[in-house]
Amino acid sequence: MSSEANSNGPTRTRILRATFEVLSRHGHSKLNLSDVAAEAKVSRPTLYRFFSSKEELLNAFGRYEQQNTQDAFAAATEGLTGAARLDAALRYMVEHQGSYSLARLVDVEPDHVLGELTRVMPDMCALIRPMIEGEDAEIVAAAIVRLAACHYVVRGDDRAAFLAQLRHVAGIPPHGLEIDS
Known part of the structure; x- marks a missing residue:
């Protein structure tokens, strides 16, 4: 689990996981914040409390994915x-x-x-x-x-x-x- 996501609570983590699911279905350019909110089972205002824009969400998602990969990499070589x-x-x-x-x-x-x-x-x-x-x-x-x-x-x-x-x-x-x- 990403330390960045953990430091900001389970709702943020749920939103970032939902972003993964929506991206895997629709891609980056067609990412819709309403779809992410629905997938995360949060309201749009809740999503906007964590991420003020699509760009901010995608930047956070990139860091989240990178951290998850680094954590898994460390576990594989531990x-x-x-x-x-x-x-x-x-x-x-x-x-x-x-x-x-x-x-x-x-x-x-x-x-x-x-x-x-x-x-x-x-x-x-x-x-x-x-x-x-x-x-x-x-x-x-x-x-x-x-x-x-x-x-x-x-x-x-x-x-x-x-x-x-x-x-x-x-x-x-x-x-x-x-x-x-």
């Missing part, structure tokens, strides 16, 4: 170190992209998606960078994030190939790591 941690991060990236219901926005509103990718890529690099050793860590982190962004924009159904590509860039064997027992 307790792991070294290459095992990086491999878990790569597996999380593949699974997240494969299950993310807003991925269809790429087809509906590519300009918006490209803007959001541009905004979050530095943050994603900052998440990946500490997991990579060596003098080329910055380059490797950027390549991983850019490859993941490419797979998000130009989707394919082969998750195994996507994971193998990420592992190749990261210097991890294509079938993962051998775990000693």
Whole structure:
């Protein structure tokens, strides 16, 4: 759960979750605050107490989604170190992209998606960078994030190939790591 959403109460969180549902059905440009209010089961005045405009709601939603992704990313790699941690991060990236219901926005509103990718890529690099050793860590982190962004924009159904590509860039064997027992 997003710390930003929690710090502002359950109604705000309900509105942000409802925004996700409405966006997944209608897209960014057709987002209607009345639809969000109805989905969240709040009145429009209640929604406006939290978000004074569509732009403010979408900005908050972007931060909410980013925080949720970072929290899930941290949970997926918790307790792991070294290459095992990086491999878990790569597996999380593949699974997240494969299950993310807003991925269809790429087809509906590519300009918006490209803007959001541009905004979050530095943050994603900052998440990946500490997991990579060596003098080329910055380059490797950027390549991983850019490859993941490419797979998000130009989707394919082969998750195994996507994971193998990420592992190749990261210097991890294509079938993962051998775990000693």
